Amino acid sequence: MPSSRKRVEVGVATEDCVETEELQLPRSRMANERLHALIPGGAHTYAKGDDQYPENLAPVISHGRGAHVWDIDGNRYIEYGSGLRSVSLGHAHPRVIEAVRRELDRGSNFVRPSIVEVEAAERFLATVPTADMVKFAKNGSDATTAAVRLARAVTGRPRVAICGDHPFFSVDDWFIGTTPMSAGIPAATTELTVAFPYGDLAATEALLTRYQDEVACLILEPAGHSEPPPGYLAGLRELADRHGCVLIFDEMITGFRWSEAGAQGLYGVVPDLSTFGKALGNGFAVSALAGRREVMEPGGLRHSGDRVFLLSTTHGAETHSLAAAMAVQATYVEEGVTARLHALGERLAAGVRDAAAGMGVGDHIVVRGRASNLVFATLDENLQPSQEYRTLFLRRLLAGGVLAPSFVVSSALSDADIDRTVEVVAQACAVYRKALDAADPTPWLAGRPVKPVFRRLA
Structure with missing residues (x-):
């Protein structure tokens, strides 16, 4: 042409x-x-x-x-x-495409988990060793919303604190209601989301004090257009611990681009939960919610508390997308x-x-x-x-x-x-x-x- x-x-x-x-x-x-x-x-x-x-x-x-x-x-x-x-x-990266092709002839979705799911989980947790458990999905919004739901469940608190300096977290109401495109979202939902400024620990502590025992989580991209101020992420970790809320790193962008283990791997600050996507599949639809076992397990079966409807997606573990993710991680690690x-x-x-x-x-x-x-x-x-x-x-x-x-x-x-x-x-x-x-x-x-x-x- x-x-x-x-x-x-x-x-x-x-x-x-x-x-x-x-x-x-x-x-x-x-x-x-x-x-x-x-x-x-x-x-x-x-x-x-x-x-x-x-x-x-x-x-x-x-x-x-x-x-x-x-x-x-x-x-x-x-x-x-x-x-x-x-x-x-x-x-069309050759290594990724080859991994996908190997799975296509073997079937993509079954009535029970495939062995690829555990292999993909093992590969992911080896790449991101700060997490104990992982659950895969298809898009970033599902992963971040699942993280928020988990945080609300384990803390028993209603409010979500988002970093107001970061442009996007989810298509779901808890976030989109805070943007100019809030049509169709009840005000009662939006009122449960509050914002804190990036890099300002004092302002964040003031927010947590104002909504004492109401904030379930702090969610933010650990880094953006500039490096985090010295001690900032560690300070957020301390604030979250002191105020009893869950610290969530949205690593959709920082995952792999900052280091193979994301920003948490580079800066050495471990969140309770983190979400990955974007680079994880090199264009194939796969995302991940990962975190500490005691925070993730309420979304599973091996506990005695109330069940949390975490992530339950028909296509979340399609074999070819998980194969793509494994190939991507291997390529990142082996080829620098x-x-x-x-x-x-x-x-x-x-x-x-x-x-x-x-x-x-x-x-x-x-x-x-x-x-x-x-x-x-x-x-x-x-x-x-x-x-x-x-x-x-x-x-x-x-x-x-x-x-x-x-x-x-x-x-x-x-x-x-x-x-x-x-x-x-x-x-x-x-x-x-x-x-x-x-x-x-x-x-x-x-x-x-x-x-x-x-x-x-x-």
Whole structure:
């Protein structure tokens, strides 16, 4: 299928708008219309919606291999943030695919547990030795909600304390009710969720004191765009113990990307419960809830207390997904994947920062986060976050063959991929500089700006 990139005039006819290569996606545009006609939002994850991309420039993917994907218009892209961070080894990784194929001919789901389930549990607990038990599911939301339910059950308390600085924990009511997309969620449910700020132990202790003996758990991502302040995670551990609540680490993103054993393995602070997903299956649907035996066991059968309906999913232990997870963990450990992710991220971050600085926009295109989990901010002439400038930047990246809602790397990227990305970023920065000089990016948008995921109105 031939490429649909061609030379067109960008924006309006002013001396600042030069002729440059622009992307045309006629087949993707038609496919997006079909998607919206049949699927609410046009995608199965809001972060994949076409509103997250410049107007008429939301590629619909045909296939992927390694660090590259192809859209149905025939364009190839270097891809970042693959599968919303889930495909950290690259698409169609041979070792993972081989493990999956071995199971497919043996059956995927049975009326009783398969031997693969215990093998997968043993592999996981060897990789994450801070946990005693694990239960698998299909998505992160089920795992985090199960963790919250367990915490409420073992403490007998109703409230959930979430870290308000982290963007997402679950699709379930206890979290989504706290976002601008709270339609359909009773206020009584939302009132049971309170928030604490990341890095502020004093504020967290004040919250726990205010709701003395009411807070079942503290749930947070142990690390985000910045490193945890010295002593912070250990301080949270002490606060949770002193106030009798459960400490939950959401390791959906930090799992494997920070270390094979997650952030808890890197920072040496052990939570009561933790949840893993994303990188665990390299794109196959598998997540995990893990934790201390005395907290996990109420969800089982070998205790004398009230039973907790923990996780009971028909497809939670599909053999091929568990095989994928085992292959992923083996690959990470044996091939040093986490170290490679950091090395690639460091190379990319340095290149992007140099390119931005060289074009005079180093204060406006800002790379943030751990090297294995990079994101970027697009700031306007007043150094404020701007969806308009993000749109401009994404347009130029797409035109150069880079699909990058973030700069989160996969281990399949090559040095040549990184170098090409930096070249495209430099070209984008040149246009960005023109827009800043004009104090108006509108002529370079060619349509509406991209939109935040969490907003009240469609």
